[in-house]
Amino acid sequence: MNNVEILAQVQRDWQKTRPDIDPSSMVTVLAIRRTALEEEKIAEKLFTKYDLNAATFGLLTTLRCSAPAEGITLTELAQFVLVTPASITNRVDRLEERGLVKRQAVPGDRRRWLVQLTSTGQELVDEIIPKYLENQRQLLSVLDDKEQQLLHFLLLKLLSSLTVANSD
Numbered sequence: 001m002n003n004v005e006i007l008a009q010v011q012r013d014w015q016k017t018r019p020d021i022d023p024s025s026m027v028t029v030l031a032i033r034r035t036a037l038e039e040e041k042i043a044e045k046l047f048t049k050y051d052l053n054a055a056t057f058g059l060l061t062t063l064r065c066s067a068p069a070e071g072i073t074l075t076e077l078a079q080f081v082l083v084t085p086a087s088i089t090n091r092v093d094r095l096e097e098r099g100l101v102k103r104q105a106v107p108g109d110r111r112r113w114l115v116q117l118t119s120t121g122q123e124l125v126d127e128i129i130p131k132y133l134e135n136q137r138q139l140l141s142v143l144d145d146k147e148q149q150l151l152h153f154l155l156l157k158l159l160s161s162l163t164v165a166n167s168d
Contacts, residue, residue: 003031003034003038006034007027007030007031007034010023010026010027010030011023011024011027014026014027039139040054042135042139043057043132043135046128046131046132046135047128050124050127050128051098052128055081055083055091056091056094056095057128057132058081059077059081059088059091059092059095060095060100060101060117060121060124060125061125061129062077062080062081063077063101063115063116063117063121063125064117064121064122064125064126064129066080067115067116067117070114070116071103071104071114071115071116072114072115072116073106073112073113073114073115074088074089074092074112074113074115075112077092077115092115095121099118099120099121100117100118100120100121100124101115101116101117101118101121102115102116102118103115103116104116
């Protein structure tokens, strides 16, 4: 069975087993999760060719596009890529060993560090990003432009509501 068939079966099974409840919200969330997992598999095939994973690619692209020229602190970088400060330190250590990023102390504060892409790191990101974006275009190609815009809007709306709910 493919993912769509599995989700339809889950819907039917719940309706049969518990006809008193509507499982459609659960099945919708399962569809979101399965879509994300399928996209991750496609992305990982690309990242593996460069000895990266999704997490390190996210870190590198954040440094390429969102960090100021002087660099970004480890704490800010952790917030961008949704990981703990300890996790970001380990990732930066590994990327620094490969010569893809560098660290320098924040002037006047020896406890804080700024992280920047090296020229090698920038070249790597610039090589991968067109391929990654093509994968994303292919993923969304089953939707027309209007559907893609609607999906984007709805996912942001959902994400925003979850962010508010989790901040309480």
